[in-house]
Amino acid sequence: MTLRQQFSLLTSALVLALMTGSLLLTVSNGRAFFQQQLDARAYDAATALALSMSNLAEADEVSLQRQMDVLFDRGFFQRIELHMVSGRVLQRQADAALVHSAPTWFRRWLPLSTEPAEADVVAGWSRLGKVKVVSHTDFAYRDLWAMVRQETLWFVAVAMLALLALQGLLSWMLRPLARVEQQAQALCERRWQLQSDIPKTRELGSMVRAMNRTVSTLKRIFSEQSALAERLREEAFHDAVTGLLNRRGFDQRLEHLLSSGEGYRGVLMLLQLRDFARFNQQQGRQQGDELLQSVAQALVQWLPSEALCGRRTGADFVVFLPGSDQQSAQQRLTHCFEHLASGILNDRQNQVFHLGGVWLEGERGQLSQALSAADEALRHCQRNAQSDCYLDSGNGAKAASQPRSAGLWRQQLQQALEQRDIELLYLPVFTHPGAEQPLQLEVISRVKCGDDWLSGARFWPLAEQHQLASGFDLLIVEAVLEVMLKAMQQGDGLPCCINLSPSTICDEAACQRLLQRLASVPELCPLIAFEVPEFAIAHIELRLQQLATQLAEIGVQLGVDQVGSGRQAFSYLQRLPLNYVRLAGHLNRNCHAAADQRFYLQSMVQIAHSQALSVFAEGLEHEADVAVVREAGVDGLSGYFFSEPWQAPV
Amino acid sequence: MLSLSSKLIALASRLQSPSRRLLLAAPLGLVLGLVLVAAFGVLADAMDWVPDKSIELAQQQYDEAAAQRLRLWREQLQQLSGESLERQLRGVNQFFNDQVPFVSDAQHWQQDDYWASPFESLGTHGGDCEDYVIAKYYSLVKLGVPVDRLRITYVKALQLNQAHMVLTYFPTPDAVPLVLDNLTDRILLASKRTDLAPVYSFNAEGMWLDKMKGQGILMGNPNKLDRWTDLRVRMNRQGMDL
Incomplete structure (x- = not known):
């Protein structure tokens, strides 16, 4: 029972009791009054009649009878009798005076007694007889009944009004309570709501103020924690001078990329400024730092967002630029060189620099091999005393694949889309090592392009480039739904997680198609999760917000992956209605060895948990890392340590 | 005895x-x-009719002489109880005619018309015609005379040309009554009392509807204009129930 109902009930009962009591009192007083009036009238009439009879000159029966008639015909008396001393009785009597005076139950409930009033009739000294007069109760009942009816009507009207007013008053008084409830609800959904309208009622007012304080405190704690994590990330993985990735940050990212198993293609470039130590000595450290910052800025300006860029030591920069083929890689390397040579490192600066690159392509690779190959290319071009650049084609055997033109790519992709040439792999996520059932299957897709199967890492940039990403997303969703439906028919619920590309989220028509398809299979919705990469959030947040709300309505989950990899502020975690986050794989790489990394991991988990989000870790390969990640409180684990991606979902 | x-x-x-x-x-x-x-x-009955409480009250309110007159009244009632009706009538009539001197209300109570109780009449040593009637009525009823045979009668004293009141006794309902009057110690048939013209007589019981009896006295708030009720309430306070 709600507080309002309890109040209402209590007050209604009170009003009812008061009104009923007042009604009963009125009725009983009314009855007493009418009774007294009836008695008084009977007595007065008896006395008056007896007196007038006593003064008759000739007291014969006819005269006496007429005297009684006069009084009786007035209509107020039920019975008038004259008992003569001789034993004769003269009387007039009538049963009912009015047709409808009051209902029978009412007469029974409020009896009015009709005692006869008596008075002596005398003639001179001797007694003639005795007059008895009984009043008629009909008139009293009529008036009493009318009084009760009016009183009851009035009572009902007042009670209704009072209850209405009470309802109004209660809902007005309890409105702050409802608002606090909303506030608490919002808090559970990670929205910080403050009430500006403090109620005047003291208890309610302090409650609302306390609630506001709680909300503010929680908000501050979240902000502080986010800021701390962001600073930790900055210190652990970024270079203080240039803001680029530091050596460890770059190596971890690249190693994760190379060993993720999804395949890699791109060029790894090393940039070195010659004799930077001397520059530092001559120009001073500050000038040196400024030079480094300018170079970093120029690189960041020129590089696309998916590229990795870092400063290794001194004046060594390193860049990994994903690309489709070796020929375009050569073009980009040259372009990068020219961009620097004509800009910040032009002849006037008198600063020689070398840019060496190596083409990397394969399924799984080693970081150290890649770096030493790039180093070799750098040393190769450093043979030139002037600024120069050089691309090493890597392990030449792999370079056999024919470069394809943009037109051909597009044609092949469209063909794949039409023929549904896709293959799905399932990477299981477990709650703990040794768990039998996976918590979730992360769907990994491969697409057949021409004669090759392209991995996701290779294929998605192409699909985005040719504006086919949303088509592939819908195709994959369709394929996954089919698999899930089949499993469902066999009694297995497969929780699947599908990546959505940012361009799909920005495409309103595609979102509508997706939502319609999902609405047609409501039984699967709770098993589906979509995820988007963290680096894309900054650009698509508004659209994502909209889609997230719609997905939440039909029970589909939403997550963010590659969390912690970019330099994105964590405040989006409380703006978006998310269900989970998947930490970037490189964060847990070798985390058992680095205290600051462990600490960063820990704070990421805390931030997510403070927002009631689940935290998953991916790309785990070593037992030591698994132990550290589990200790940090992660809810789901995946990676080669547990299992390779499955060909079939079960 | x-x-x-x-x-x-x-x-x-x-x-x-x-x-x-x-x-x-x-x-x-x-x-x-x-x-x-x-x-x-x-x-014991006589003690109840004129209780000790009333005598003590008289002593406090008036004086020892007043208390003495009440004691005398009690003794008189004790003697008369169990006697023949004729003796009782004569005894009661004589007692009050002797013990209470006639004083008009205007003189005695500074009021036009005051119905004094026997306690007040004996206590203040004075009363007028109603006061005699009341005292005699009370005494006779207590001695066991049926209420229905007694009537209080408004009369006119022809020779004095004055409003007057007497107590009448009806041996049978249709008989000519006996008159107990403070003007004379003799109890005569009404037909012999040519000096009085009857106006109206009332039965004291009828003046008081049975079920209202208790209430009025208990509430202590009677109608001041209803003299009989007023009297009964006062007498109740003085320890005597009429």
């Missing part, structure tokens, strides 16, 4: 007639005891 005791003993001996002897021979002592209790019962 003596005559009453002898009467009761005579009654007891009559109960011991041969037919009842077997039944009643044994508890003779018990019967004698009952007789004694009955005798004291009469005594």
